[in-house]
Amino acid sequence: MKTQISNSFKTWNFTVQVMARQELLGVAPRVLRCLKPKLIGILSADPEFVLQHADSCSIVPRHVYQQLKALKNPSKQACDILDHMIEKGPAVAEKFLQMLKGKELQETFPELLFLKELPENYPCAAEENEVTRKRKQQNLEPEENIPNKRTCNKGSKMVKEKDLMRVAKDIGHSWREIGTGALDIPSVKLEQIQENYPHSHVDRVFAMLRCWSREKRNEATADHLHYLLSQGDWGLSPDSIDFLLETS
Structure with missing residues (x-):
């Protein structure tokens, strides 16, 4: 009887460990996705170094390695490396994340030191904190008293092509980062x-913005575009995009 209980406990304990491991692995793609804009900025300094280590760890298939290696734009190369790790699922994403936390990557990219300080439930915690922040803001400030509110309101005007062209003229060489990080356009x-x-x-950036507009359809409002372009490290100058908040 004691033997049966002991075996049952061992089986239960093993199952719990496996489930915990699977849950932890499932977080990795979300971590990479949440940190994608920041990681692109860091890894763009030497994406070839990252790719070589990913290859040595057998994280990327040879044909994908050759495709990524052929890219000449550092930002695009870093972006596509991250996209591959995210799309290949939890196991690959976790392995890549651990590689970024490793000694060689940390020494080459000191900015990656922050990864070691992230809580295991980082994406969930970040999302929860954002929701809490918004709720507190709503409770403290009535909606009509919030100046230059940067949210997507149902009554907001749809963005027009002349608006897109005006914005396009103020977006510089970080247009790819804005496209992937803010507008969620595939590389x-x-x-x-x-x-x-x-x-x-300018035509490239305009085409990118028009692609976003067509993809979002009814969600492609001026307020929504303003909100997206105001976030992250690429946040554009208010002087260049605040016209999107005009009601007329």
């Missing part, structure tokens, strides 16, 4: 836009 689509407009930066 493959951005590469296609680059090929379609090789000689005009």
Whole structure:
């Protein structure tokens, strides 16, 4: 009887450990996705170094390695490396995340030291904190008293092409980071836009913004675009995008 109880306890304990491990692994892609804009900025300094280590750890298949290695734009190379790790699932994402926390990557990119301080439930905690912050703001400040509110209101006007062109003229060389990090446009689509407009930066950015507008349809409001472009490290100057908040 004692033997049966002991075996049952061992089985239960093993099952709990496996479930905990699976839950932890499931967090890794979300961590990479949440930190994607920041990681692109850091890894763009030497994405080739990251790729070589990913290859040595057998995280990327050889054909993917060759495709990523052929990219000449550092920001795009870093972005595509991250996209691959996220899309390949929890196990690959966790392995890549641990690689970023390793000694060699930490020494080469000192900015990655923050990864070791992240809580295990980082994405959940970040989302919960954001929700809490918004609720507190709503409780402390009536909606009509919040100046320049940067949310997507149902009554907001739809963004027009002339608005997109005006914004395009104020977006610089970080347009790819804005496309992937703020507008959630696939890097493959951005590469296609680059090929379609090789000689005009403004036309490239305009095409990217129009792609976002068509993809979002009813959600492509001026307020929504203003909110997206105001966030993250790429936050544009208020002087260049505040016109989107105008009601007329």
